[in-house]
Amino acid sequence: MKKITSGLVISALISVSAMALTVPANHIVDASWLKSHMGDKSLVVVDVRKKGYKKEHIKGAVAWKSRDFRQGRYYSKVTKKAIPGYVASPLTFKRTMKKSGVNNDSAIVFYSGGTASKDFRDAALADFTSEYYGFPNVAILDGGFAGWKKAGGAVDSVRPKVKKGDFSFKGRKFNQTIMATGEDVDEAVWTGNAQTLDSNGKGKHWDGTAKDPRRLHEGHLKGAVALSTKKLAVKKDGVYYLGDKAFVSAKFKDAGLDTSKPIISYCNTGHLAAGTWFAGKYVLGMGDKSRMYSGSMADYTRWPKRRLVKGDK
Numbered sequence: 001m002k003k004i005t006s007g008l009v010i011s012a013l014i015s016v017s018a019m020a021l022t023v024p025a026n027h028i029v030d031a032s033w034l035k036s037h038m039g040d041k042s043l044v045v046v047d048v049r050k051k052g053y054k055k056e057h058i059k060g061a062v063a064w065k066s067r068d069f070r071q072g073r074y075y076s077k078v079t080k081k082a083i084p085g086y087v088a089s090p091l092t093f094k095r096t097m098k099k100s101g102v103n104n105d106s107a108i109v110f111y112s113g114g115t116a117s118k119d120f121r122d123a124a125l126a127d128f129t130s131e132y133y134g135f136p137n138v139a140i141l142d143g144g145f146a147g148w149k150k151a152g153g154a155v156d157s158v159r160p161k162v163k164k165g166d167f168s169f170k171g172r173k174f175n176q177t178i179m180a181t182g183e184d185v186d187e188a189v190w191t192g193n194a195q196t197l198d199s200n201g202k203g204k205h206w207d208g209t210a211k212d213p214r215r216l217h218e219g220h221l222k223g224a225v226a227l228s229t230k231k232l233a234v235k236k237d238g239v240y241y242l243g244d245k246a247f248v249s250a251k252f253k254d255a256g257l258d259t260s261k262p263i264i265s266y267c268n269t270g271h272l273a274a275g276t277w278f279a280g281k282y283v284l285g286m287g288d289k290s291r292m293y294s295g296s297m298a299d300y301t302r303w304p305k306r307r308l309v310k311g312d313k
Contacts, residue, residue, distance in 0.1 A: 021107040023139035026282045027127060028242065029109055030142050031151035034058075038154075044101055044108045044165075048122045049145065058111065058145065059154040062162060068096040069129045070270075073295075083298050084214055085269030087129045087179075090169065097135070097167035104167055107137045114144025117230035117240050121275035128274050128292060132179060134172030140278070146239045178277070180264040180291040182300055189222050194262035194291075196221045197255075199272040201228025205297075208310030212268055216301040219308030221266070227255040229267075229275035232283075248283045259284050266293040266300075 021042045023029065037043050038060070045061040047053050053063040071089060072082030088096070102108065108130065110123035123140035130138045141148065149155060180194075188194040198220045204210035206226055208219040220226070232248055233240040243251070252259055263280055265273040273292050280290030293300070300306055 020105045021137075023107050023109070023137055026285075027139045027278070028142050028282065029139045031148050031153055034109060034141060034148070035151070035153060040107075042103070042106050044106050046100065046108055046110045046126065047145070048110050048126050049113050050122075052113070052145070054157065054159075056155050056157055058148055059156040060160050061111070062100045062160065064096060064100070064110075064126060067092075069093060069126055083295055083302060085271065085296060085298055086294050087132050090133065093129065093133050094167065094169065098165045099162070100165065101162040102135075102165040102167045106165065106167075107139075108135075109139050109141055111141035111148065112144040114146030114148075114239050114241075117233040117235070118228075118272065118275060119144055119240060120233060120242055120278075121229050121272055124278035125271060125274035127278060128178065132175050134169070134174055135167075136175070143239045143241045147241065150237065150239050177288040178281070178291055180266075180293040182293075182295065182303055184291070185221065185264060185266070185293055185300060186306075188262075188264055192223065194264050195257055196224040197257065197263050197265045197273075197276055198224045198226045199229045199265050199267040199276045200226070201231070202226045202312075203228075205268065206311065208308070214269060214298040217308060219310040221300075222307070222309045224266075224309075225256045227251060227257070227276060229272040229279075232275060232279050242279065242283060245283055245285075248279050252280070252284065259286055259289075262289045262291070264291050264293055266296040268296055269298045270294045270296045 021040045045058050047057045047061045047063045069088045071086060072084045073086045110126040112119040112122040127138050127140055188196050205218060206220050210218050231251055232243055234243045265276040267273040273296055277290055277292035280286045
């Protein structure tokens, strides 16, 4: 009798696992996909916009603030502040997931505004943090909230009642392959084993004329290539969508990047860099050859004797 019971339990577990919702391999969903899965109990939709949630959001969506998935670390004696931009601590991330109703078998779709060319970076950063902490069943909504409304998706102004999720780290492994450290950046600069991509693009940070209090000095990494995250989106009927593979590939190539070789994306605090990281890994299919420097220049400039280059010289 025990053997039969055990067999039934195993069969049930396999059935549940087989029925669990899985996001597309490229971690991108459109409004049609999301509409077709809104009734799935394993789906959690997360709004990562900086503002607007209280007024209107995708029906049933929960909200994440920046502090829910990114935090400052490594207090600086020079700035008297923590270096901003790192992925949130494991404790913070676990609390965020559980209060959002995320279970171990859930699928998450993150969405940003979709009203600006660089909006998708917010959803991409939430995706990055989730993947880093061993939760890869996540995707971003192409076109964000604006695209959802354009497609006639249901919206609401009521905050949903959420049952606490059972998310845990047990059995998970942190994904170190997507994260570049300061030491990795040193290696890239001095050996050329990886390309470095400045996601700010060419501007005051690149020229060294900006005055960002989060950085101890301005400029860019020696040998870096400039490609602004906002150049990777395409505007259609007032909504910004991620460009397709051909479009993004052309942007990378025009900037001087070889997508057959490793690329480390960075910016000021690892925010814009999430966009180029995501585009490289998923739109271009680079996989683990695309990495992001989470602390970016706010972290790198605190290191002794780390010099930056100013302008195109």
